[in-house]
Amino acid sequence: MSENHVVARTEQPAELVRQVPVTAPAVDILENESEILLHADLPGVRKDDIAIHVDNGTMTLSGTRRVQTTGAASWRELGDVEFRRTFAVPQSIDVDKVHAELKDGVLRLHLPKSESAKPRQIEIAAG
Amino acid sequence: MMTRWHDIQNILGAMDLFRTQMNSLFTDFDRAYSSGRGWGGPDVYPRTNLNDTGDNLELIAEIPGVGREELNVKIQGNYLEISGSRTTDAPEGYTVHRTERPATTFSRSFTLPYEVDAAKVTATLKDGLLTMTLPKSEAAKPRQISIQ
Numbered sequence: 434m435s436e437n438h439v440v441a442r443t444e445q446p447a448e449l450v451r452q453v454p455v456t457a458p459a460v461d462i463l464e465n466e467s468e469i470l471l472h473a474d475l476p477g478v479r480k481d482d483i484a485i486h487v488d489n490g491t492m493t494l495s496g497t498r499r500v501q502t503t504g505a506a507s508w509r510e511l512g513d514v515e516f517r518r519t520f521a522v523p524q525s526i527d528v529d530k531v532h533a534e535l536k537d538g539v540l541r542l543h544l545p546k547s548e549s550a551k552p553r554q555i556e557i558a559a560g
Numbered sequence: 561m562m563t564r565w566h567d568i569q570n571i572l573g574a575m576d577l578f579r580t581q582m583n584s585l586f587t588d589f590d591r592a593y594s595s596g597r598g599w600g601g602p603d604v605y606p607r608t609n610l611n612d613t614g615d616n617l618e619l620i621a622e623i624p625g626v627g628r629e630e631l632n633v634k635i636q637g638n639y640l641e642i643s644g645s646r647t648t649d650a651p652e653g654y655t656v657h658r659t660e661r662p663a664t665t666f667s668r669s670f671t672l673p674y675e676v677d678a679a680k681v682t683a684t685l686k687d688g689l690l691t692m693t694l695p696k697s698e699a700a701k702p703r704q705i706s707i708q
Contacts, residue, residue, distance in 0.1 A: 459661045463654035470654060474661055476624040476688035500620060500689075504613030507673055511607045511622050538624035538688015539649065 453497060458516040466552055469526065469544040475516050476538040483540065487528050492520045494542070525550030605666050606642065606690075610673075614702055617672060617694040624688035625649060625661065631685070633692070635678040642690070643667035674700035 461472040471494075475483065478496035486493045495517045527547040534541050611618040621642055623631070631644040648663040650656065676694040683692040 460658065461650065461656070461661050462658040463650055463656055465654045470651070472649060472661060474624040474688070476622040479687060500609065502609070502611060503618060504611040504616075507610040507612055507617070509609050510604070511609055511620070535687075537627060537685070538622075541649075 453513050453515045455515045455517050457518045458494070458496075460518065467546060469522070469546070471520070471540075471542040471544065473516070473518070473540045473542070474538065475535070475540050477511075478516065478535075478538070478540075480535050483533075483535070485531070485533065485542065487522060487526070487531060490521060490524060492522045492544075494518050494520070494540075496540070523550075604668065605664075606668060608642075608668075608670070610670075612673070615696060617674065617676060617696065619670075619690075619692040619694060621690040621692075622688065623666075623685075623690055626685075626688075628685055631690070633681075633683060635676060635681060635694070638672040638675045639669065640672055640676075640694075641667065641669040676700075 458473045458475055460474075463470040463472075473494060475496045475498070477498040477500060482498070483494075483496040485495075495515060497513075497515045499513050500511060522544060525546050526544045530545040532543050606621045606623045608622070609618075609620045611620075619640070623642075623644065623646075626644050626646050630646065631642070634641040634643075643666065645665040646661075646663055672694065675697040677697045680695045681692060683690060685691075
């Protein structure tokens with residue numbers, strides 16, 4: 434039965450239409466008291482070709498890369514690709530303050546926690 | 561007795577569910593970029609394209625997160641070696657939830673189809689892609705033959 438699962442998977446219409454293969458980029462996820470930090474490998478993706486959507490507790494990261502090809506190919510191991518991955522993000526993220534930088538093909542995405550979600554020291558009043 | 565039987569069915573059902581989950585895990589895992597896709601070769605790093613533009617060979621290698629200083633390229637005749645290391649870029653004071661991009665060292669060597677002029681090779685590193693232009697040595701260049 435389990436084998437059937439693999440065999441029975443047919444191509445969805447969306448996959449047939451899509452020209453560029455989609456793969457999941459490798460990511461690191463880190464967290465400290467004030468933010469969640471996500472590092473993603475997006476080699477060859479330009480800044481303008483990256484889209485990040487945060488909506489209702491999920492975040493979709495997508496970046497498309499086009500590899501310039503000139504002349505005759507001797508071998509080819511990398512090509513046009515869309516890096517896409519969806520993450521669940523806690524509601525405590527302050528969506529307005531999400532920011533990102535791109536360097537050497539690595540995207541560094543900062544997801545700051547909202548004030549109410551940060552750890553807090555509670556003062557105990559003397560009775 | 562009937563309830564006992566039902567319990568066994570329950571366990572089997574749970575095992576089936578587990579098996580399905582495990583199977584889909586592998587399918588998901590296959591989709592991860594690091595394990596390569598149809599157009600990628602076997603597990604090689606870094607992945608490269610080589611193009612022949614007549615006078616030059618052009619090599620593109622995919623090395624995200626590696627700076628100029630951490631990269632070494634060696635050329636001798638038609639032998640090319642790319643090696644380097646990637647240091648972890650995790651800042652201090654963070655808890656790690658997931659690491660798919662560990663610090664590594666890598667080295668890959670190629671036998672180019674032609675001898676190249678090592679002195680005229682240019683290399684640029686942009687957005688995690690290394691692009692090298694390798695001019696063919698004079699002997700290997702295409703030549704127009706005039707017919708007598």
